[in-house]
Amino acid sequence: MSHQWGARMTEGRTSGSARAFELLEPLVLAATVRVHAPPGGYGTAGAGPTWGSGFFIAPGWVLTCAHVVGEGGGATVRIAGREVGISFSSGRRTGTVAGRVECVVPERLEERRPRRGALWDLPDLALVRVLAPVSHSCVWLTDRSRPRFDEVAYFGCTEELGIPEITGRTTRLRGTAGNGAAIRLGDDDEIDPGMSGGPVVDLARGEVVGVVKARRHAGGGGLAVSVVQLRTLPMAARGQVGLYRRVMQAHDLYHYDQHLSDLDNRRTWTDVHGELPPEDGDPYAGRGRLTPGERTTLCGLLAELPPPGSSETVRALVEAARGEEPDPQPPAPLSWRDGLGLLRDPPGGAAEAAAMLRYATDVSVADYREPPTPGADEELWEWVRATAERLWRPLRRELGERHERGLAERERRRRATAGRAAHGPAPRSGGLPAGASALLEVWAHGWEDLYDWRVSVLAGPARPGRVTPVDSGVRATLAGLPQALRAPLAEAFRRCDTHEAAAPLEVAVSPELFGLPVDEWTVTGGVPLGVQRPVLLRHGAGAREHPADREGAEGSARWARVQAGPLQDERADCIGGRPRAPAAEWLSGLPDNTVPVHCRAADQEPTLGSLHAVRDAGYGVAVTRRPPPGAGGSCAPFHRGLREELAEAGRGEVLPLRLQELRGRAYGADPDAYWAAGAGLVWEDPARPLPHDEPLQGDL
Numbered sequence: 001m002s003h004q005w006g007a008r009m010t011e012g013r014t015s016g017s018a019r020a021f022e023l024l025e026p027l028v029l030a031a032t033v034r035v036h037a038p039p040g041g042y043g044t045a046g047a048g049p050t051w052g053s054g055f056f057i058a059p060g061w062v063l064t065c066a067h068v069v070g071e072g073g074g075a076t077v078r079i080a081g082r083e084v085g086i087s088f089s090s091g092r093r094t095g096t097v098a099g100r101v102e103c104v105v106p107e108r109l110e111e112r113r114p115r116r117g118a119l120w121d122l123p124d125l126a127l128v129r130v131l132a133p134v135s136h137s138c139v140w141l142t143d144r145s146r147p148r149f150d151e152v153a154y155f156g157c158t159e160e161l162g163i164p165e166i167t168g169r170t171t172r173l174r175g176t177a178g179n180g181a182a183i184r185l186g187d188d189d190e191i192d193p194g195m196s197g198g199p200v201v202d203l204a205r206g207e208v209v210g211v212v213k214a215r216r217h218a219g220g221g222g223l224a225v226s227v228v229q230l231r232t233l234p235m236a237a238r239g240q241v242g243l244y245r246r247v248m249q250a251h252d253l254y255h256y257d258q259h260l261s262d263l264d265n266r267r268t269w270t271d272v273h274g275e276l277p278p279e280d281g282d283p284y285a286g287r288g289r290l291t292p293g294e295r296t297t298l299c300g301l302l303a304e305l306p307p308p309g310s311s312e313t314v315r316a317l318v319e320a321a322r323g324e325e326p327d328p329q330p331p332a333p334l335s336w337r338d339g340l341g342l343l344r345d346p347p348g349g350a351a352e353a354a355a356m357l358r359y360a361t362d363v364s365v366a367d368y369r370e371p372p373t374p375g376a377d378e379e380l381w382e383w384v385r386a387t388a389e390r391l392w393r394p395l396r397r398e399l400g401e402r403h404e405r406g407l408a409e410r411e412r413r414r415r416a417t418a419g420r421a422a423h424g425p426a427p428r429s430g431g432l433p434a435g436a437s438a439l440l441e442v443w444a445h446g447w448e449d450l451y452d453w454r455v456s457v458l459a460g461p462a463r464p465g466r467v468t469p470v471d472s473g474v475r476a477t478l479a480g481l482p483q484a485l486r487a488p489l490a491e492a493f494r495r496c497d498t499h500e501a502a503a504p505l506e507v508a509v510s511p512e513l514f515g516l517p518v519d520e521w522t523v524t525g526g527v528p529l530g531v532q533r534p535v536l537l538r539h540g541a542g543a544r545e546h547p548a549d550r551e552g553a554e555g556s557a558r559w560a561r562v563q564a565g566p567l568q569d570e571r572a573d574c575i576g577g578r579p580r581a582p583a584a585e586w587l588s589g590l591p592d593n594t595v596p597v598h599c600r601a602a603d604q605e606p607t608l609g610s611l612h613a614v615r616d617a618g619y620g621v622a623v624t625r626r627p628p629p630g631a632g633g634s635c636a637p638f639h640r641g642l643r644e645e646l647a648e649a650g651r652g653e654v655l656p657l658r659l660q661e662l663r664g665r666a667y668g669a670d671p672d673a674y675w676a677a678g679a680g681l682v683w684e685d686p687a688r689p690l691p692h693d694e695p696l697q698g699d700l
Helices: 002-010 015-031 066-072 227-232 243-260 269-275 292-303 311-322 336-341 352-364 376-390 393-423 481-496 555-564 584-588 607-616 636-649 652-667 671-676
Strands: 032-036 050-058 061-065 083-090 093-105 125-130 151-158 165-177 182-185 199-202 207-215 222-226 437-444 450-458 467-477 505-509 535-539 568-571 594-597 621-625 679-683
Touching: 015 032, 015 050, 015 083, 015 151, 015 165, 015 199, 015 269, 032 061, 032 066, 032 151, 032 165, 050 066, 050 083, 050 151, 050 207, 050 243, 061 066, 061 207, 066 093, 066 125, 083 125, 125 227, 151 207, 182 207, 207 227, 222 227, 227 243, 227 481, 243 269, 243 292, 269 292, 292 336, 292 352, 292 376, 311 336, 311 352, 311 481, 336 352, 352 376, 352 393, 376 393, 437 481, 450 481, 467 481, 555 594, 555 652, 568 636, 584 607, 594 636, 607 621, 636 652, 636 671, 652 671, 652 679
Parallel strands: 437 505, 505 535, 535 679, 568 594, 594 621
Antiparallel strands: 032 050, 032 083, 050 061, 061 125, 083 093, 093 125, 151 165, 151 199, 165 182, 182 222, 199 207, 207 222, 437 450, 450 467, 621 679
């Protein structure tokens, strides 16, 4: 089999890529599997029809396409939790085992499955957990955020000779699709039925970059899914400690152990990486890049550490090591290993190895979400110091100084935290996390029922005003906004969430859009956003200046007074249940600890005028309500419930999380929380300034 495809490989190919195929083919074949119905009964295991292909990415974990396990197992059964059969041949070991689909991405495939034969929504991935211990090989996954458009080989199950067989073919990458989620495969060879779910291997670098997804019915070629989309796997409810990190940690430790082991003489992926032909035009081969063994060791040492607290932690360390802000394109880096991918090909012709060693040094002295295994951080630093011996003497000195500064800074932070706990008043809990937040901006198109939008990451008080774009769009309908924003918001949350808390979502819109039901939208897990995280309203374009910044305004005093409490509520758009438009003088004369309350639709007078007037009077905190459908009843339960809530809260800083808790109670059918349905919190934090620019308005 391998000789067949090796011969085909050499036709029209460079001698370097032909040699790379010969070296990599045995490793890929040993990790690629056939996916079919689960074994059972008295029949021959694995003898049924082929559903598609897959490949081991870590011990006990197989990656394939969602449509492979979805179409193969029947359209009426949930995909997640379904059992499948996996047949593999790894060296002298051949067998069939049962596996269970752990999850699919996107999750909405469970809700809306395409008809048979139609393209499934990207990224169209499924992760399968093997249900019995089995010895097998695993592929090496790329850490790069974007693939290089070079020669690749793709593998999968075919039946050209009448029996199922894993084979490989070659082509070139021709570009991306789906905002980088998919890779276009050239038409150098055919993609046969059954190859879906198989790996796509970069021949120049010896790493898996994609998963075969579809073939073109005319013209040849097809599509693959970028393996970087694994980062979109569902995360844990309280942040980013989830399946992706578990699987990638197991992946890196597998290859690290294989590299260190001397129990057999079979080639490992690290061995083959060292034998691949050098990349054409590589001015830093050898000296400027880590060797394959060094790279495998570094990934293994990073995997021994607790995962980073957030995506922004990784990006900050990459920026410090790279000398410029890393590529902001999704998906966000979620592990220490992902940071290495952002350090490839540093700017200005700088050496890649130097950037990675700077990054590893900073990781060794970082604050981890939990204590590392004793000695793991020191072991990483000792490896950095030993590796730098073969590089430049100035770099060795720089790394030593960097490590000393990092240790001193980490010790200072620990002492400050311990000092506050031991000698000072305990910090009050219940406030918003101080880190990054997701920012959603929406602009209406005049009298048209169309909207432009933008999703960004707002860095927070540590770096005020810093905004990292995620995605944007134009001319979406009101009904289409939730679906259009589902993937961009999920990406923003991946970047912002930490292991401690889900980041808030700040919704910056004009007051007439304060009734936008963002808190009821779902992004992951089927649970409304307002239940999963704090949702805060901000005044959008045209009202960027915070009241606290205006000369002569009392906004700063009002903000500080409300945060400290106690709180006093005041009906701003009704009196005795009847509408009213408050006078500016009356609003300005209210006590500084007042929280103005609006109970009517935000886009209607007098509420719209009241929202503007409340802001002009310097109030950075206010409450609004999206009236229930067919509203005509009394607003008294809302005002009564809110008054009790403000009294129990005591201070403004806890309101975002308390309102989130109220939404959760209402979602859980607590009748004592029904009054809070549709409640929104206006939260103009002066420490979190918003961007000043607006998007282009529509298409030309």
